[in-house]
Amino acid sequence: MTLTDLRYLVALARERHFGHAAERCNVSQPTLSVAIKKLEDELAVTLFERSAADVKITDIGARIVAQAEKVLLEAGQIKELATAGRDPLSGPLKLGVIYTIGPYLLPHLIPRVHEAAPSMPLLIQENYTARLAESLKRGDLDVIVVALPFEEPGIVTQAVYDEPFRVLMPAGHAWEKDESISAVRLAEAPLLLLGAGNCFRDQVLEVCPMCRSGEGLQRTLEGSSLETIRHMVATGAGITVLPSSAADPLPGGNSLLTVRPFEAPEPFRRIALAWRVTYPRSGAIDVIRSAILGSPLQGVRPVTR
Amino acid sequence: MTLTDLRYLVALARERHFGHAAERCNVSQPTLSVAIKKLEDELAVTLFERSAADVKITDIGARIVAQAEKVLLEAGQIKELATAGRDPLSGPLKLGVIYTIGPYLLPHLIPRVHEAAPSMPLLIQENYTARLAESLKRGDLDVIVVALPFEEPGIVTQAVYDEPFRVLMPAGHAWEKDESISAVRLAEAPLLLLGAGNCFRDQVLEVCPMCRSGEGLQRTLEGSSLETIRHMVATGAGITVLPSSAADPLPGGNSLLTVRPFEAPEPFRRIALAWRVTYPRSGAIDVIRSAILGSPLQGVRPVTR
DNA sequence: GCGATGTATAGTTAATCTCTATCGCAGACA
DNA sequence: TGTCTGCGATAGAGATTAACTATACATCGC
Incomplete structure (x- = not known):
């Protein structure tokens, strides 16, 4: 689990579409696909239900996405701290x-x-x-x-x-x-x-x-x-x-x-x-x-x- | 900046010794050394003052370490959520x-x-x-x-x-x-x-x-x-x-x-x-x-x- | 059944991470 | 003052991982 993975995860939760989420992350669709699968394997939970029609987030997925957003927010604070402390x-x-x-x-x-x-x-x-x-x-x-x-x-x-x-x-x-x-x-x-x-x-x-x-x-x-x-x-x-x-x-x-x-x-x-x-x-x-x-x-x- | 980097950072802040921190992270000393340097380059701030005698954390370093701990804590919550949601x-x-x-x-x-x-x-x-x-x-x-x-x-x-x-x-x-x-x-x-x-x-x-x-x-x-x-x-x-x-x-x-x-x-x-x-x-x-x-x-x- | 849409997989390349070995610096000691 | 020692930095090699392109596969609508 890396911060990049979490960014992909959050993007997919927002877009509900692998292709669009990948585009938003400036990566290819397979990259995002593989990353989500890796995350799911690592956490041993299904985060999304994929079907031809659309991508649905599972209950547990939604909870994990919310937590991932929190992690990314806190991680962003590090950069802000660094910027402020650079002077x-x-x-x-x-x-x-x-x-x-x-x-x-x-x-x-x-x-x-x-x-x-x-x-x-x-x-x-x-x-x-x-x-x-x-x-x-x-x-x-x-x-x-x-x-x-x-x-x-x-x-x-x-x-x-x-x-x-x-x-x-x-x-x-x-x-x-x-x-x-x-x-x-x-x-x-x-x-x-x-x-x-x-x-x-x-x-x-x-x-x-x-x-x-x-x-x-x-x-x-x-x-x-x-x-x-x-x-x-x-x-x-x-x-x-x-x-x-x-x-x-x-x-x-x-x-x-x-x-x-x-x-x-x-x-x-x-x-x-x-x-x-x-x-x-x-x-x-x-x-x-x-x-x-x-x-x-x-x-x-x-x-x- | 990856979660691994942050783990190294926190370990070094705790140990104040590259070798010991590396050991605690189960990696070699150069690995940790390089990772910290990479982080410092990426954030463009000096996190630690290295000298032969000891390793001192800078003020900005201490603030960033505190934030990194928060990030790791929140990231850990993801695993807990997953464990709870696996059933x-x-x-x-x-x-x-x-x-x-x-x-x-x-x-x-x-x-x-x-x-x-x-x-x-x-x-x-x-x-x-x-x-x-x-x-x-x-x-x-x-x-x-x-x-x-x-x-x-x-x-x-x-x-x-x-x-x-x-x-x-x-x-x-x-x-x-x-x-x-x-x-x-x-x-x-x-x-x-x-x-x-x-x-x-x-x-x-x-x-x-x-x-x-x-x-x-x-x-x-x-x-x-x-x-x-x-x-x-x-x-x-x-x-x-x-x-x-x-x-x-x-x-x-x-x-x-x-x-x-x-x-x-x-x-x-x-x-x-x-x-x-x-x-x-x-x-x-x-x-x-x-x-x-x-x-x-x-x-x-x-x-x- | 066939085309369109969308995700998964395969295989390759590139980046990166980590390792071992070694360097270089600074303080300690004789 | 020279040598020793502890410790962090650096170099180079190898392994891992992440990304890409191409393509397979599944599903739905016509």
Whole structure:
């Protein structure tokens, strides 16, 4: 019993004439004749009474035809589902973002994605890189926004933008007079750092090797966020390093804080999209990338492919 | 897209492993692999993300699998319908009976058929032979009980029983003294006859050729029934001829009437079953025949095949 | 009985399904 | 870093099935 057989069956039930039904199915009369016979043999019931005058459907035949129509209808739904699902911009996209990007990117990203792909709602999760990577590999996430380097088997990445680091200090700090800050000086001040697991913590420590070895005055705030640290800097608890997208929007609205760039070579982080190499909705990823690049993130430089 | 493809699809969705899914479907792994790929090509969507680690279903894939399960379920219903419908004694049987048999046969027939085939309800229609024949050919009836001769293209008949004719007269009638009546004498009495269209009318007229030619005293009662005629005989309006099944049960309960057989050769009618030669439920017909022969019809003689 | 109509069958060709064998990729491990 | 292993994809052959054309067969109406 195949779907084709059922189509023949339904056609014959409608036409009550082998020749006409065959024509409607674009096959020859013997084809239809044989198919119906095969069906009858397989089901071991007589579906039609054939006679020279006409073709009559049996009671059981009528019931089976009704069921066959239901089957064909449901099968047709598969094609419709496929057609609807063919658009990579249709259906929800599960997006992961690291903690140190989410608050600054998402408010811009979400409306832009919604505009570019109205039928692609975003399901967003913020987390540490490691957790995002795990979810991505499991299939719980489709695309993630992380800082490079990011190497995982079966995962491909695409750099989107570079983001320079900034030094954040309380207004009136001694370094305020300097146009830019040298990285080595970070060890001289009480440096507030995110807790372990945040990739940005590691990147900052890389900028200041002495801090990593514990020779500086740095202080780790476990379970904290860049926003918390910023508030602590404002109260004079120390200085910190922020990515430009988090640091640059501030001065206009916060006179308690001063932002300074690093001396060249300016330290920066490279932000990328990552997805499973097998992920089929590449169009959706393109939309995300465009939306990110279209977002007004302060100080960032797009990475041309 | 075939039902087999959908079975493979569902199996793979369950197993998430081409090899295991193939095993469960009793096919080789390449078979399943190719079938899934074919489905994906046909639907133009990616149903699964394959990687060395595992097989992940896509969102659209999951929706299509759910739909495929529905299709397979409905398709399975077809087999169940067929199994249920395979029994010829299952499902209603549309039975037609001529007017001059129905009242005497059906009260016996119905309970017997119900006992022999409890899941075969009878849908009964009483009518003239011509109307029954028409309905039978149209498919509105499955089997009819008629008197022979009955010849119709595409229709086969099977004689069931012979039924002798009787003369019915009012009690005290001059012929009451005779053991049996000669057919020729029917023209001498006011003979009450059914209206045109009743085959029994014609059969009676055949017994008495003089009546047919209008030389007798016969009187036709259009739109009447044997029962009406019997009551008229009881009131002395004339005599009549009845089939034994209608005539013989009477005397015990009706002292106003007298029944006499004909002289040999006794005129009789042959009652038969008729059905379309293409009608598949021969088992149902056998049940009807047996039930008729098992009915206590007075005076009838079974016709051995 | 014969022609017209309509279904079933025969025989052939083409498509397809399924198989075995093997490739190629990616992750795991030493 | 090279090798091993598990697993899906691919190639090619063989078998099955589905379709066609031609024709046989059955029935009905004239």
